[in-house]
Structure formats: structure tokens, C-alpha cells
Amino acid sequence: MIEKLKVINDKLIELNTNNEKELKKHKLIKKILNDDKCFFKMEIKYAYSILRDLGIKEQDLKKVYMELINPKNI
Amino acid sequence: MSPEIQENIDKYLIYEKNSTIFTTLEDYKKIKESEKIYIDGIGISKEFLKRALTDEIYYNYVRRYIYGDIWTLNIGYTEDGKKINEEMYCPSKSGIINGIEELISTKELNLTPEEYEKLEDLKKEISFEKFRNNQQDLVYSFSIDGIDYSIPFEKIISFLELPTPEFEESCKNEKIENIPKEHFAYAIDMLFQQSGGDRNYLLPKEMRKRLNDIRDFKIIDYQATNKFLETEPTYTAALNEDLEKEIMSDMPEDASNLEKAIYIYIKMCKTLTYSREYFAVNQRGDATLKYKDPDYISSITPDNNEVVCYMFNNMYANLLEKYLGVNYKNDYKHVGHKKYGSGHVSLKFRVDKFLITADSTLYILNSDLMLAKVNHPLKGMECINENEHTKQEFKEAFSKMYEVIKKNESIEEVESTEDLINYYKLISDNVEEIPLTEKISILTETINSIGLSVMDTFGYTLILNKILFDEKEREEKVDFKIISNKEVENFEAVPIGIYIINENGITNESDNNENIYFYFDPDNRNHPLVSITPEVLEEKIKESTFGQIGKRAINSTIPGIEERLGGKR
Secondary structure (H helix, E strand, O other), X not given: OHHHHHHHHHHHHHHOOOOHHHHHHHHHHHHHXXXXXXXXXXXXXXXXXXXXXXXXXXXXXXXXXXXXXXXXXO | OOHHHHHHHHHHOOOXXXXXXXXXXXXXXXXXXXXXXXXXXXXXXXHHHHHHHHOHHHHHHHHHXXXXXXXXXXXXXXXXXXXXXXEEEOOOHHHHHHHHHHHHHOOOOOOOHHHHHHHHHHHHHOEHHHHHHHHOOOEEEEEEOOEEEEEEHHHHHHHHOOOHHHHHHHHHOOEEOOEEHHHHHHHHXXXXXXXXXXXXXXXXXXXXXXXXXXXXXXXXXXXXXXXXXXXXXXXXXXXXXXXXXXXXXXXXXXXXXXXXXXXHHHHHHHHOEEOHXXXXXXOOOXXXXXXXXXXHHHHOOOOOOEEOHHHHHHHHXXXXXXXXXXXXEEEEOOOOOOOOOOOOEEEEEEEOOEEEEXXXXXXXXXXXXXXXXXXXXXXXXXXXXXXXXXXXXXXXXXXXXXXXXXXXXXXXOOOOOHHHHHHHHHHOOOOOOOOHHXXXXXXXXXXXXXXXXXXXXXXHHHXXXXXXXXXXXXXXXXXXEEXXXXXXXXXXXXEEEEEEEOOOOOOOOXXXXXXXXXXXXXXXXXXXXEEEOHHHHHHHHHOOOEEOOOOOOOOOOOOOOOOOHHHHO
């Protein structure tokens, strides 16, 4: 799952080259996602926030998050 | 000194008066309570050192010590003519001179020309030249890591006298004087210990510094040299063939001995898990007997993989000895429990220059056995060398092997990102509080699907508790207790978890409380987290089906349940 998020993040970086604020945020998210265990290191509300930033729909947040914190998917 | 005291000394303290300076109680206190100067870690009264050159009695006394006529420096006073109360010093001779010279340099001591002559006299007696003349023809013999060496005194002194660039370059080489540098450094240390050269003589400043740096293992790390030359006699049971194969599989052929030792440790943590039964009965009682039989080790397989600390220890020792020829020592935590199965034990061993301790189960629920399953940093295996470079080498080797193992599992490890997350918290505008009900839902559904073993599930649960619930929720609304369950077939007891949840705040009142209880039983893979009413829970506690796990375990008092677990056992 985290690989999919990385792809989305890369696209958002490309799309926001002229939006300094968004670009900065997505570059930061890119660094965070480089750590495959990052979702074990942050509270759920920040994890959801990152997922929202990556465009995950509100109704899918829980499902995606559960995949990310399942040790089988690390 | 009064004639009475002198008479008492002459009459009763005939022997002591030759080796002790007797003075009045008042003067004794003045010496004892004066500021101290530290020589080789021993505090010596500055007042005493000042008198060593300025008071004839004290000068003669210190001179006798420097010249080797007496072995200790004693200052005492008498009471009722018979009792002796005394302060005894046994400083190095070089230390006395260094201490006096420090007092001179700080202008706490001003000497007359005559007193300077006395100082020179003392320094001459313990000069480096005198030391060298006494020793120069000697050849020292050492047995180092099983090799016998004969090393002339002059060879070692010449090395310590090398110009700085050559000295530093020599220390970087693998060998010094055709001897492994660790052995040569050990020989230097031993030579000075045996000859007393640094204690009894004034070494040149640079030589003393080099000697101290060597002894602190700063320049050459020989801390492991001549250690673990033998293995402590220990019965090690053979490992199950499949288990051994699983642990040793995919070991990089070109790995160093240290890397191999680390690889085996991590693979063992990945493969084995802590015994739920042993944990549940708090490591006591009949249920523990099978574990205390060393041959039980042979029944552990990749599927039947529950072990306890001394089993892991024994298995690891076995593999280290078998594959790497490593000698080791069992390090029992409690004196008086020094046999297999009697208490917590870890392993100490040496691999080449590395001194290592390994303890995979120090904190059971947060042990390396659990952390390895989720690829978190391990903390039970440590390098205890003092040399920082050696510690770093160990860390790098550990990271390298963890990487290799994780890559074999197709998992990629990345550096910690806590700082990045903290920065994200500052700039993010999408953060919203998550309802407790949704968090509980995630908790139950995730635990239902992970498929880890019992003890690892508990460890994983503790991680989930931290990321799903904030501090305030953990304090007020969500509580987690681990207790024992005695109604599971084939086991005397197994550990179970109880979640206590109340969105309005957990209450301790047993009547009409709104706490919700979840019975968390990892042995039931289909429904590991199920609701349980307070009435049923209380009944199980009353009939002792559920019980506390020892006094040292997590506080098992369950909020809102009238019958307290602690009172039932």
C-alpha cells in the first residue's frame, strides 16, 4: 500500500511545482514515506491527515490506514 | 605534641610509631578535613602534601615511602594512650610528586630553595632513567590469546618514545613489531602493571599520556584481548534440525564473524517467540517444569517456537560455539540462581575484538523477540567495548545484517522519521480528531487480522495502543490489562488481555458503570477481541479462572470490577 502512496505523492510533487506551499508539504511527505514504518511512528490523526493530503477519499481512510498498520504489509 | 601523648606513643605504640605519624586530634582533623587532591582516583589531603616538603618530620616520612622503606602513609592520633585512629594513604609515588607539583603550579605551595632541593631528591629516586636502567635488560613473557610472547623491555619503551607521526601511524597498522597490535598493546599494559613503572616512577609526560590512552582503549582497542579464552561448562541441547536450518538459512558467506553472530541473533528473534504459558504463570509452578529441562530445547521447531530466556540463551550459545567457535559466559541476573532454568540469564561473549552481551527477553512484551517481528530496532544485543570506534563498527555490522535479513523478507528499512513527522504536525492543515469509536473499530479489526503468535500479538497491541490513542485517552478512556486464564486446554494458564473502554472516562465504580470490556484472547484466532460483560468477567475472577500474573506484572486491577484480582491469590 505504501508504494501506491509514494506514486501518488510523486505525481502531486510534479503537479505542484508552481505551488510552493503544496510542493513543500508533499516533499516532506515524500521523506516521511521513505520510512516504510512511518505509520507506526505517528498518531492516527496525523496519519489520516497525510492520507487526506494524498487525496485518499474520506470513506476510504480507515481501510487504507488499516492496511498500513498491518505488520504483514510492512 | 604534649609529653603525655609522646609518652603514650612510646609506651603503647612502639611498632606503629615507626610507620605512622602521630599528631594531636586537632591537627589530625586539620589534615583529614583539608581539601583533597586526587591522585590515581585516591583523594589525598592537600595539607599533608604541603607538609611533605615543608615539615621535616613529614618530609622524612614521605622520603621513606618514596625510597621503599614503608608501604603506606599513615596519619593518626591517640586516645587514652591506646587507641589509634588513623588515615591511611597508599598513593603512587609518581602521583605524590605530581600532586606536589600541581600545588606548586597553582601557587598553593611556595617552596624555599632548600625545599626545592628536597623535591629534586625525591624525583631523582623515582626518575624514568632509574626505571629504565633497572629494567633495560629484562625480557617480559606474556601469554596472550593462547600465544606465548617474549618481548624485551626496550622494545616496548622504544615504541612509546616514537615521534608522534610514527607512533600514530604504527597504531593504525595491523601489527606492531610483527605482533598483532592488540596483543602488543596488551603487553604494554601488562609490562607496566608488573613492573609498577607508572606508579613508582616519573614517566615522561608524553609517554604517560600515551600509556593512559592505550589503557583507556582509545588508541588500540585490546579490551577483549585475553578474555573468554574458555567457555563456561554448559550443557547445550541439540537444536531441532529444521529450526537450525531456518535460523542459519541465507547467511551471507562473506560475512565477518561478528556479522555472523549478529545474523544468528536476529534470525533467532525472528523465528522464536516468548512462551505465553511461561509468561501467564509468572515463571513459577508446575507449568514451568518442562522448560527447565534442557532437553526440551530439542522439541522447539519453527512451528512450535515458544521459548523462554534461558532456552534462547542456551540455543544461541550452542550456535555461536558450533558455527563460530565462540567462547561465552552465562550471565545470571540473580546471585544464587546460577543454573539452567533458575532465573533470568543473558549471554556474554567475545567475537574477535568485540565484547558483546545478548539478552533477547529483558522486557518480555517489548523484547527483541517481538520487535524483530515488526522490524523495529533491536536493543538486546550490545557491544560493551569502551572504544567508540569499535561501538560504531558494531552498530554498522548490526544494521548491515538487519538489512540483509529484511531484504530477504523483501522489506526495506529506512531511517527514523520522528523529526519529519513533528515538522509535518506544524505545517499540516488537514488534521482532525478521530472519534474514539472509529479507533476502537480499527483496533479490533486489525488485531483480528494480524495472525501473530500470542506473545507477539501482545507486543503489537502495545504499539497499536500508542498510535491509536493519545495520552489523555490512554489515561482516562482506554485501559489495557494482561492477566492469566486457566481454562485453556493443555495449558496450566495462558495470558489474556482485557480492554476497558469508556468514552466518558473509565470509572472504578462497580455499580452501574458504563465501562465496556473486551476479552482479548489471542489463542482464539477467529474472535480474538470479543465483548465480555462485567458480570461474567467478575464471575471468572471470583472462581479464579482469571488471575493476576505475579506481583511484578502489569497492575491487573480491573477498573469497575468489584472483585480485585490481587485479593484472590
